[in-house]
Amino acid sequence: MEFNRCSRCGNFYLSKDNVCPKCLAKDNLEFSTFKNYIEENGLNNSLNDISGETGISVKNLNRFLNYENMQNNIQSKNDISNNISKNITNL
Numbered sequence: 757m758e759f760n761r762c763s764r765c766g767n768f769y770l771s772k773d774n775v776c777p778k779c780l781a782k783d784n785l786e787f788s789t790f791k792n793y794i795e796e797n798g799l800n801n802s803l804n805d806i807s808g809e810t811g812i813s814v815k816n817l818n819r820f821l822n823y824e825n826m827q828n829n830i831q832s833k834n835d836i837s838n839n840i841s842k843n844i845t846n847l
């Protein structure tokens with residue numbers, strides 16, 4: 757059995773989630789807030805600005821950036837901008 761330490765509250769827990777069961781709902785909520793923010797604004801603003809606008813702490817924003825599906829999200833964003841620049845070049 758391996759214990760994880762919750763990065764939100766510091767409690768130890770056993771599940772494979774990123775945070776403890778107590779924090780999971782809040783974490784998911786903030787994560788989707790963050791994803792929505794990125795979809796609308798991209799990642800051009802500093803984490804401090806994003807934190808101010810979303811109410812999510814910079815520490816948690818950093819954590820979200822390391823989440824696996826966040827990486828995919830940023831990756832597909834890059835694909836989209838690559839496609840746009842390709843299209844412009846082809847014009």
Ligand SMILES: [Zn+2]
Nearest residue numbers: 762765776779
């Ligand atoms: Zn917790």
